[in-house]
Amino acid sequence: EDVEEKPYNENRERYSSSTVGLLKLLELEMQFIENLKNYTDLLSAKANTLQDLIDSVDRGTERTLAEREKYVSNPLNAFGLMRRTHQDWPKWHHYINTTVGRVELQALDDILGKAPDSQDMKEALIGMNRIERTYALEAKDLAKGRLLDKQYDIQLSIRDCLSLGQHKFQEGDYFRASMWYRMAIKHQPEPNAEELNTILGDPLKDLKLNYAKATIIHGLSTGNLSLSIQNVAELLNQTDDDMSREMSAFEPAPTPYEIGCRGLFPKRTKLVCRYNFTTTPFLRLAPLKMEEVNHDPYIVMYHEVLSDREIEEMKRRSGQMSNGWADQKEANSTKIRDIVCRHTWWREQSAIKERVNRRISDMTNFDFPPQEDLQVANYGLGTHFKPHYDYTSDGYETPDVLTLGDRLGSIIFYASDVPQGGATVFPRSRVSIFPRKGSSVFWYNLYDDGRIDTRSQHSVCPVIVGDRWTLTKWLHIVPQMFVMPCKPRKNEKSP
Ligand SMILES: O=C(O)CCC(=O)C(=O)O
Numbered sequence: 001e002d003v004e005e006k007p008y009n010e011n012r013e014r015y016s017s018s019t020v021g022l023l024k025l026l027e028l029e030m031q032f033i034e035n036l037k038n039y040t041d042l043l044s045a046k047a048n049t050l051q052d053l054i055d056s057v058d059r060g061t062e063r064t065l066a067e068r069e070k071y072v073s074n075p076l077n078a079f080g081l082m083r084r085t086h087q088d089w090p091k092w093h094h095y096i097n098t099t100v101g102r103v104e105l106q107a108l109d110d111i112l113g114k115a116p117d118s119q120d121m122k123e124a125l126i127g128m129n130r131i132e133r134t135y136a137l138e139a140k141d142l143a144k145g146r147l148l149d150k151q152y153d154i155q156l157s158i159r160d161c162l163s164l165g166q167h168k169f170q171e172g173d174y175f176r177a178s179m180w181y182r183m184a185i186k187h188q189p190e191p192n193a194e195e196l197n198t199i200l201g202d203p204l205k206d207l208k209l210n211y212a213k214a215t216i217i218h219g220l221s222t223g224n225l226s227l228s229i230q231n232v233a234e235l236l237n238q239t240d241d242d243m244s245r246e247m248s249a250f251e252p253a254p255t256p257y258e259i260g261c262r263g264l265f266p267k268r269t270k271l272v273c274r275y276n277f278t279t280t281p282f283l284r285l286a287p288l289k290m291e292e293v294n295h296d297p298y299i300v301m302y303h304e305v306l307s308d309r310e311i312e313e314m315k316r317r318s319g320q321m322s323n324g325w326a327d328q329k330e331a332n333s334t335k336i337r338d339i340v341c342r343h344t345w346w347r348e349q350s351a352i353k354e355r356v357n358r359r360i361s362d363m364t365n366f367d368f369p370p371q372e373d374l375q376v377a378n379y380g381l382g383t384h385f386k387p388h389y390d391y392t393s394d395g396y397e398t399p400d401v402l403t404l405g406d407r408l409g410s411i412i413f414y415a416s417d418v419p420q421g422g423a424t425v426f427p428r429s430r431v432s433i434f435p436r437k438g439s440s441v442f443w444y445n446l447y448d449d450g451r452i453d454t455r456s457q458h459s460v461c462p463v464i465v466g467d468r469w470t471l472t473k474w475l476h477i478v479p480q481m482f483v484m485p486c487k488p489r490k491n492e493k494s495p
């Protein structure tokens with residue numbers, strides 16, 4: 001099925017992992033279509049030329065034998081016939097054999113060389129799966145353009161549904177495989193199915209068989225034998241809702257992370273919004289809009305603290321983005337690591353960058369040179385960041401930690417709105433924060449005495465719809481020696 005792959009390159013940009021990458025892929029598809037347009041124009045020009053030839057010569061068919069005899073008996077006709085067939089035919093033959101659109105075909109090879117590889121496709125399937133599971137979405141809604149409570153004017157194609165079904169089947173998720181196969185079976189056929197199928201393959205081939213297989217295996221593995229003894233026609237006769245209700249009976253309860261992603265943590269009370277004009281003297285002049293999110297551990301948001309102009313500057317000044325990995329690379333490991341986003345550093349010095357850094361100092365009272373770099377990240381199709389800690393004592397030590405000490409606090413600026421999904425969730429503190437363009441969230445990863453606070457565990461939920469951009473700064477402990485002297489821990493809880 002897949003085309004022969006080149007050796008796997010971990011650093012190759014994957015289109016699926018960021019909207020920046022997906023935009024490039026859309027551009028590639030536009031090039032592909034533009035190229036096909038040129039190619040088909042040339043093909044029709046050639047067909048027209050040949051049609052002209054046919055029209056100019058084809059006068060034999062409607063003639064009787066007597067008429068034909070009369071035609072060749074005239075030397076003017078006979079000579080023309082001789083000359084055309086002797087002189088012109090080889091030239092037509094050459095013309096017919098000449099490849100149409102050599103340049104376009106060459107360009108097509110180049111375009112195809114940039115097509116996503118199977119790993120990119122796999123990441124897209126995994127991203128779709130993440131969206132489906134994290135938010136408890138269902139094939140029957142997704143296939144028809146429904147994402148949570150929003151209806152989009154988009155439909156998945158029969159081949160999309162099939163591909164998603166095959167992925168779930170391979171992953172052993174027979175419930176979802178069955179539902180996706182079902183959507184493919186019920187899909188209205190493609191208008192020009194016959195021609196398409198000769199090129200792309202028939203999506204209906206073995207589809208009912210695979211639907212039956214998935215449903216039967218799911219029935220057997222969950223002890224729901226009624227699913228396993230019905231024939232396909234009986235199964236398809238039931239409504240999608242009934243079918244999904246019956247099949248999802250044994251789905252595990254959502255994890256705290258998933259509950260957080262769905263925005264279902266209980267609402268907080270006793271939290272206030274106020275203007276902060278005390279952290280630094282500057283704030284007396286320009287107080288910041290502050291919103292308490294959690295008291296212990298302390299999590300706070302600031303609103304309207306990153307302007308559209310600063311966001312533009314940040315995107316313009318940030319260098320080439322690279323893959324953001326879900327795991328550290330293990331020595332000698334050939335395992336293909338998950339990508340969580342694309343990221344880069346805002347390294348170039350500018351007044352705007354210093355202003356953002358000074359604002360971080362204003363918000364946190366943390367001391368650091370305003371020239372320091374900030375990290376920029378962009379998420380893609382169903383990409384996420386698994387629950388993790390920003391402190392590094394339980395993992396690897398990065399260069400910043402070796403020189404500056406552990407990451408005492410973290411601050412994330414949301415540089416875009418995310419219409420659906422993409423929350424920052426603290427599963428242990430039961431806090432979800434949904435991105436709002438221009439807002440920031442700040443929290444501590446360590447107790448005041450420098451010991452790790454496991455309640456700071458946090459994650460980024462899969463983006464459903466949106467172009468998620470963030471700006472991140474980790475605030476290290478060593479430079480805070482004088483602004484934040486070490487204090488004994490109050491009412492100590494075991495971490
Ligand atoms: O983007 C976010 O909401 C959090 C990102 C994060 O946890 C990190 O970069 O360490």
Ligand SMILES: [Fe+2]
Pocket residue numbers: 388389390410458
């Ligand atoms: Fe983090």
